[in-house]
Amino acid sequence: MMDRSNTVATIRDNALWMRRRAFQMVHAAQLGHPGGDFSATDIVATLFFGVLRYDADLPRKPDRDRFVMSKGHATGVLYTALCRAGYYPEEWLDTYMQPGSKLNGHPNRQYLPGVEANTGPLGHGLPIAVGIAIAGQIDGAEYRTFVLTGDGEMQEGSNWEAAMTAGHRKLENLTVIIDRNRLQQGQGTEQTSSLDPLPEKWAAFGWEVFEVDGHDCAQLLEVLGAAPSGRPRAVIANTVKGKGVSYMENQAKWHHGVPTDAQLAQAMEELV
Amino acid sequence: MSETVISAPAKAQDCRVAWSETLTDLAGRDERIVAVVNDSLGSSKLDGFAKAFPDRTVNVGIAEQLMVGVGAGLANGGKVPFVSAAGCFLTGRALEQIKADVAYSGYNVKLVGQSSGVAYGELGATHHSIEDLGWLRQLGQITVIVPADSWETAEAVRWAAEHDGPVYLRISRMKVPDLEIANRSFRPGRAEVVRDGSDAAILACGTCVHLARDAAELLQAEGVSVRVLNVATINPLDEDALAKAAATGAIVTVEEAHVRGGLGGAVAEWTASHHPCRVTRMGFDGFRTTGSAERLFEDAGLTAEGIAAQVRATLSA
Numbered sequence: 001m002m003d004r005s006n007t008v009a010t011i012r013d014n015a016l017w018m019r020r021r022a023f024q025m026v027h028a029a030q031l032g033h034p035g036g037d038f039s040a041t042d043i044v045a046t047l048f049f050g051v052l053r054y055d056a057d058l059p060r061k062p063d064r065d066r067f068v069m070s071k072g073h074a075t076g077v078l079y080t081a082l083c084r085a086g087y088y089p090e091e092w093l094d095t096y097m098q099p100g101s102k103l104n105g106h107p108n109r110q111y112l113p114g115v116e117a118n119t120g121p122l123g124h125g126l127p128i129a130v131g132i133a134i135a136g137q138i139d140g141a142e143y144r145t146f147v148l149t150g151d152g153e154m155q156e157g158s159n160w161e162a163a164m165t166a167g168h169r170k171l172e173n174l175t176v177i178i179d180r181n182r183l184q185q186g187q188g189t190e191q192t193s194s195l196d197p198l199p200e201k202w203a204a205f206g207w208e209v210f211e212v213d214g215h216d217c218a219q220l221l222e223v224l225g226a227a228p229s230g231r232p233r234a235v236i237a238n239t240v241k242g243k244g245v246s247y248m249e250n251q252a253k254w255h256h257g258v259p260t261d262a263q264l265a266q267a268m269e270e271l272v
Numbered sequence: 273m274s275e276t277v278i279s280a281p282a283k284a285q286d287c288r289v290a291w292s293e294t295l296t297d298l299a300g301r302d303e304r305i306v307a308v309v310n311d312s313l314g315s316s317k318l319d320g321f322a323k324a325f326p327d328r329t330v331n332v333g334i335a336e337q338l339m340v341g342v343g344a345g346l347a348n349g350g351k352v353p354f355v356s357a358a359g360c361f362l363t364g365r366a367l368e369q370i371k372a373d374v375a376y377s378g379y380n381v382k383l384v385g386q387s388s389g390v391a392y393g394e395l396g397a398t399h400h401s402i403e404d405l406g407w408l409r410q411l412g413q414i415t416v417i418v419p420a421d422s423w424e425t426a427e428a429v430r431w432a433a434e435h436d437g438p439v440y441l442r443i444s445r446m447k448v449p450d451l452e453i454a455n456r457s458f459r460p461g462r463a464e465v466v467r468d469g470s471d472a473a474i475l476a477c478g479t480c481v482h483l484a485r486d487a488a489e490l491l492q493a494e495g496v497s498v499r500v501l502n503v504a505t506i507n508p509l510d511e512d513a514l515a516k517a518a519a520t521g522a523i524v525t526v527e528e529a530h531v532r533g534g535l536g537g538a539v540a541e542w543t544a545s546h547h548p549c550r551v552t553r554m555g556f557d558g559f560r561t562t563g564s565a566e567r568l569f570e571d572a573g574l575t576a577e578g579i580a581a582q583v584r585a586t587l588s589a
Contacts, residue, residue, distance in 0.1 A: 062350055110378045116348060118377040121368055127338045128373055131345015131353075138306070138327055138351070158369075161338035 007050045011217045014084055015045035019244050020271050021083075021093060022076030027264045029097035031105065035254035037076035039181040039214065039239040040148060046220040047146055047177075048081045056086035059113035065143050066132050068116045070125020071150040071179060072106045073256075078115075079103050087114040123156025125149060126176060130162045133174035133232075146175045146224070152184030155193050160205070163234075167206025172228035176207075179214065181241035183252045202234040214239035244271055284447035288386060290422035291443050292317040294429040295354060299325055304352040305433060306330060310339045316356040316386050336361050340369035343381040352380065352433060358392075359385025359401035359442060367407060374438045375411040382432045383414070383440045389479065389528030390560060390568045391445035397559035406533025408440050409507045415460060416507040418442045418527075418535075420481040421450045424504060427458035435460075444479045444528070446565050451482060451502065461505045463513035469499035472524065472583050473517035477503045477535050480526040480554075486576035491583055498583060509538055511546075518547035522586045524554060526579055528569075531555040552586045554579065 019041050026032030052065040069078045075096075083093055088102075095101035102112045106120035117128045129147035136143055149159065166174055180198070182189050189195050199209045208229055212219045214237030223235055241255070242248025245267045248257070259267060299305040299321065306328045307318055313331065322329040330346070332338045336357060343355040355362070362385050363370065374381045385404055392399035408416050417432070417439065419425040425443060432439040451466060466481060467488050476484035481502045488498040499520060501513055517523050523543065525536035536553030543549055560568050569575065573582065 066348065108376075117344065118372055121372055123337075124341060124369065124373055127341025127369070128345040128348070130338070131342035131347075132349045133345070134330055134342060135306075135346045135349020135351050139349070141349075158335075158337040158341065161332070161335035162341070165332045165335070165338060165342075 008218045008221060011045050011049045011221065014049050015041050015217070016271060017084060018045060018077060018080040020268060021080045023245070023259065023264065023267050025079070025093055025096040026076055027259050028094070030258050031097050032076055032258065033073045033256050034076060034259070035183070035241040035248055035251065035257065036071060036074045036150060036179070036181070038243045038245065038248065039241045040071065040074050040077050040179045041243070042215045042217055043148060043177055043179065043220060043237055044077050044081045046217050046224060048085045050221045051224045052146065054085070056114070059087060063141065063143050066116050066129070066145040068119070068125040068129045068132070068145065068147040069107060070119055070122070070147050071153055072119030072125070075103070075105060075107060078107060082114040085114070122150065122153040123158040126159050126162040129174060129176070130166050130171065133166070133171040134169065136173050137169065137171060144173050144175065144228070146177065148177045148179060151178050151180045151182065151195060152189050152192070154178065154195050154198070163202065163205040163207065166232040170230060171232045172230050175224065175233040175235060177224070177235045177237055179239055180236050181239045183241045183250070183255070185252070185255050187252055199236055207232050207234040209234045209236065211236045211238065215243055246270060282449035282452055284449050285422045286447050287419060287422050287425040287444045288317045290425040291384070291429055292321060294426040296321045296324055298430065298433050299328065302352065302433065304350060306346055306351045306353045308332065308339055308343050308346065308353050308355045310334055310336050310357045310361065312357045312386070315358060316384070318356065336365035337369050340366040340381070340383070341373050344373035344377060344379040347379040347381050352382070354382045354384055356384040356386060358399065359388035359404050360399050363401060363404040363407055370408065371411055375413045378413060379438065380436060381438050383438070385440065385442045387445035388442045389444065389446070390556065390565050393563060393565040393568060396561045400560065402528070402530040402556045403533070404442065405506055405527070405529045405535060406537060409533065409538060414438045414440050414507065415505065416440045416442070417460065417505050418478040419504060420478055420502045421448050423450050423456065424458060428504070431458060431460055442478065446479045448479050449482055451485070461508050461510060463510040464502040464504060465499070466502050467498070467500040469497040470520055471497045472522040472587055473499040473501065473520045474524050474526060474579065474583065475501045475503050475517055475535065475539055476526040477506065479528045480574060483574060483576050484526050484579055487579035487583065490576055490580045496583070496587070503535055506535055506538060509542060511542065514539065514542050515547060518543050518549045522550045522583070524552045524579065524582050524586055526554045526574065528574070529555050531557045550586050550589055552582050554582055
């Protein structure tokens with residue numbers, strides 16, 4: 001049995017770096033979605049530094065594991081992860097949202113290595129991931145496909161079309177992680193159009209369902225790294241929007257809030 | 273370029289047959305080809321394909337947004353997906369997926385709109401796709417092709433399979449005769465000269481090309497020389513061909529589509545900027561709810577005589 005403690009420590013270190021760097025980027029750009037960046041950071045760090053098999057020098061290697069960032073607005077976490085994984089130099093992060101930059105408010109696979117789909121409008125990533133998984137199924141390939149969605153995003157019907165077909169086709173090479181921070185743009189998900197009971201819904205569509213603490217990297221690593229089991233896998237990761245910065249945690253307004261200089265400084269003191 | 277010589281009217285054919293036979297043939301030689309449908313195997317005439325290649329037929333059920341997303345995902349996984357569904361549902365229901373997952377993401381998806389235009393006739397406007405050319409023309413990365421007959425349909429499918437980039441193929445259901453043009457070759461992005469002429473030009477696509485040709489024959493008998501172009505590629509437009517057409521001073525566009533935004537819209541935009549001339553746009557100007565496709569064509573004046581009348585009107589304006 002592999003000793004994962006080294007891996008978990010590495011994941012946590014990278015997650016910390018990602019939060020700090022992403023918040024600096026949002027501050028510099030005066031734009032971004034930091035709340036949703038931070039609820040997803042531990043999930044994304046676990047994937048990139050503990051689960052996914054890829055070669056950053058060969059971003060389109062045919063047998064790579066795929067990661068589809070369906071909550072495409074969380075570019076702070078995505079771009080810092082890709083950078084840390086070696087897809088492009090750190091200087092690129094300084095261009096976030098600048099005119100002519102490859103690092104736009106939503107990801108673009110046509111000029112940014114490591115991006116699998118131009119997400120942004122919600123509900124697109126899971127159907128695309130299903131298509132990738134079907135390609136893999138046709139070929140009997142070993143690569144796996146992971147897709148990260150928001151929970152508010154689950155209100156989009158296209159996700160359920162995808163869930164239905166994935167369950168029907170038993171796409172065991174497909175895993176969806178839902179960033180269950182229970183907030184969306186205006187207020188809470190349960191006050192808007194309630195998703196609960198969410199695990200039961202996925203199970204009803206034929207998925208194997210796990211509920212985990214979305215900020216426990218060891219738990220995430222165990223579930224996301226587990227071998228395929230005959231059904232597509234749904235991991236409901238219970239998270240805190242804005243996790244890691246006291247004044248952001250659980251605040252809907254930080255969906256697309258921008259920190260002042262003082263707020264940035266305070267966050268840098270807290271993120272250690 | 274050459275004139276058509278018709279000794280007897282060519283038999284009208286359903287272009288979907290050419291589409292499916294060509295795809296099945298290609299798939300036998302290229303295992304990357306996968307068909308994606310929304311419970312539309314029958315209407316896409318892909319039952320034979322599905323029988324031959326069951327593992328490469330992906331039926332997602334009545335879920336168009338999923339269908340197009342799956343197409344993009346299959347392309348990511350190295351496949352050459354042909355996403356085939358009734359044009360009205362493919363382009364309407366999944367327009368955002370076509371925009372974001374296919375055009376903007378740059379995925380090599382071949383979108384195939386079946387039974388396009390008013391082919392579904394009596395079933396009503398929800399089942400007509402007269403807006404598709406307008407909608408898709410604006411998505412620059414997608415090559416939009418409207419084959420005029422069975423021969424061109426087969427050629428377009430072959431080309432699409434080889435081309436690296438998204439394509440929208442608009443397949444007709446209304447039967448059309450082969451244009452029977454000598455020494456033909458399919459050139460995407462280039463309009464085909466069906467008939468030379470100098471007094472006016474008719475620019476048509478799809479099911480309207482043979483009608484345009486017949487209209488020109490009528491006008492020839494009246495001493496009016498009309499150039500007829502088969503504008504099979506709506507996007508990108510053949511600007512050279514447009515320039516030559518505009519030089520006649522009078523253009524009539526004809527399409528089984530909305531008069532605003534499709535071929536006519538494209539031609540009007542181009543001439544207004546580059547070579548102003550009279551342009552009359554023929555097609556459908558809104559929902560048409562009653563009648564067979566043939567009847568709807570008649571009511572919209574989409575007949576040889578109706579087109580000839582518009583040419584005369586344009587010339588005398």
